[in-house]
Amino acid sequence: LCISDHDGGNQFIWKTLYKPFEAPKTEKIKNTGSNNLGIYSCDHKPYALIDGNVFEINLETNDVSKINLSVPFERTLADEFSQMFYEAWASVNENFYDENYHGIDWSAMKKRYEIFLPYLASRANLRTILNDMLGELNASHTAFFSNGTEEKTFYAMKTSATGIFFKENDPFTVDRIVAGSPMDMKGKNVLPGDRLIAINGVAIDPKINREQYFISPKQADELSLTFQRGSVSITVKIHPITSVAFKALLYDEWISRNRQMVDQLSRKKIGYVHMKNMSQASFDQFMIDMTTKAFEKDGLIVDLRYNTGGNVHDEVLSFLSQRAYMKWKYREGKFTPQPNFSPSDKPIVLLVNEQSLSDAELTANGFQYLKLGKVIGTETYRWIIYTSGTFLVDGSFCRLPSWGCYTLDGKNIEKSGIVPDIMVKTTLKDRVEGKDPQIETAVDEILEGMKK
Structure with missing residues (x-):
């Protein structure tokens, strides 16, 4: 048995069965998806601890059954909060990457903030003093997370996003449809200039804020939208998405516009690849883009602007560093290089900006030191310490920035960031005018490098 998230999403328990002369067979244990998961054995029987509940693992059905436990006890939040404060302080004291704590007296910080412990009235108060104390380190990748059942709220509001941008000066008239959104589907046929007049059969009151019609305690499964187009009314039904998913589509539109700009400026001679972050999923997409859209181009732009980090810098740099060392062909065939993809045989530029952070900064540093090409943009965020963490008594979590990252000549990237080879700013005016x-x-x- 093992715990893995290799199929994406939450972690699950997986069972691998080994039999003589047969390939190993791996199967998922159902109903174990969680990021708070453990496997235990008692009397040669497997058990799982999932989100604080104990389950017996049935290896025949690949499922779990909950063991109902009832153990009454008294709990004093004030005592818990005090214990958690000191444990969090001690964990950082033992694990912070810089033994000088960025120049502050960490023991003095404990004394400064422990005086507030008798006055904590809520978990929110604990979060405030612990995160304020961690903030004294003036370091990235510090945080204290805590949520308790006493904070759960019954009501919540959800936004149902349609994919429509309405006109700024006419909030119920369609301006444009976002690509890939629920409204950008075959048969919807909603056009710029159409005016929204009803939702789910209820007439729109133009005096009410438009967003109120798209907010409800539960995400809508379906919306019926009626539009006026001249003398004709049109009703379409869509399955809305969350506001988070809608923002992701806007991000994808920005990437698509950048690629179109590069194609136009270079007459399709230069490839453009953007990485949103440095996760495994983003690296997988990077490899798809590199081996489909970009590899046949005469040059390459790798865009790490707004990249929020992760841990795939070595994989990215290893691929970008590849150069051809031989070629081969079948009789009467065409020569192909080895390796099949050799990005470093062509001019490469790496883009960064003030919001390129964490593993994006390590990638930019490696790109410069390996002399793979020029780094263009602005100085990076200065936000890179590799991190572990510790769970506290009630399941709260404290991040532990434990591994400092330095250039080969000893500069602390957390403090220095990455300075581009060519400094270029993008202003608000540039953005408004659609320039980059x-x-x-x-x-x-x-293009200049291609001439050499």
Whole structure:
């Protein structure tokens, strides 16, 4: 038995069966999906601890059954909060990457903040003093997370996003439809200029804020929207998405516009690949883009602007570093290089900005030291310490920034960030006018490199 999230999403318990002369067979144990998961054995029987509940694992059915336990006890939050405060302080004291604690007296910080312990009236108060104390380190990757049943709320509001952008000066008239959104589906046929007049058969009151019609305690499974187009009314039904999913579509639109800009400026000679973060999923998409859209181009822009980090810098740099060392062919066939993909044989530019952080900064550092090409943009965020963490008595979590990251000549990247080879800013005016000086500079740099 093992715990893995290799199929994406939450972690699950997996069973691998080994038999002589047969390939190993791995199967998921159902109903074990959680990020708070453990496997235990008692009297040669397997058990799982899932979100604080004990389950027996049935290896025949690949399922679990909950063991109902009832153990009455008294709980004093004030005592718990005090214990958690000192444990969190001690964990950081033992694990913070810099033994000088960024120049502060960490023991003095404990004394400064422990005086508030007798006055904590809620979990929110505990979060405040612990995160304020961690903030004294002036370091990234610090945080204290805590949620308790006493804080659960009965009501919550959800936004049902349709994929429609309405006109700024006419909030019920369609301006445009976002690509890939629920409204961007075959047969919907909603056009710019159409005016929203009803939702689920209820007429719109133009005096009411439009967003109120799309907010409810539960995410809507379906919305019926009626639009006026001249003298004709049109009703369409959609399955709305969350506001988070809608923002992701806007991000994808930005990437698509960048790729179109590069194609236009370079006459499709330069490939463009953007990484949103440095997760495994993002690296997988990077490899798909590199081996489909980008590998046949004469140059390459790798865009790490707004990248929020992760831990795949070595994989990205290893791939970008590949150069051809031989070629082969079948009789009367065409020569192909080895390796099949050799990005470093062509000009490469890496884009960063002030919101490129964490593992994106390590990637930019490695790109410069390996001399793979020019880094263009602005100085990075200065937000890179590799992190572990510790769970406290009630399941609360404290991050532990434990591994400092340094350049080969000893600079602490957490403090210095990455300075681009060519400094180019993108202003608010540029954004409003749809310009991107960083991409424009990158294209010029590659086209110049292609002449050499």
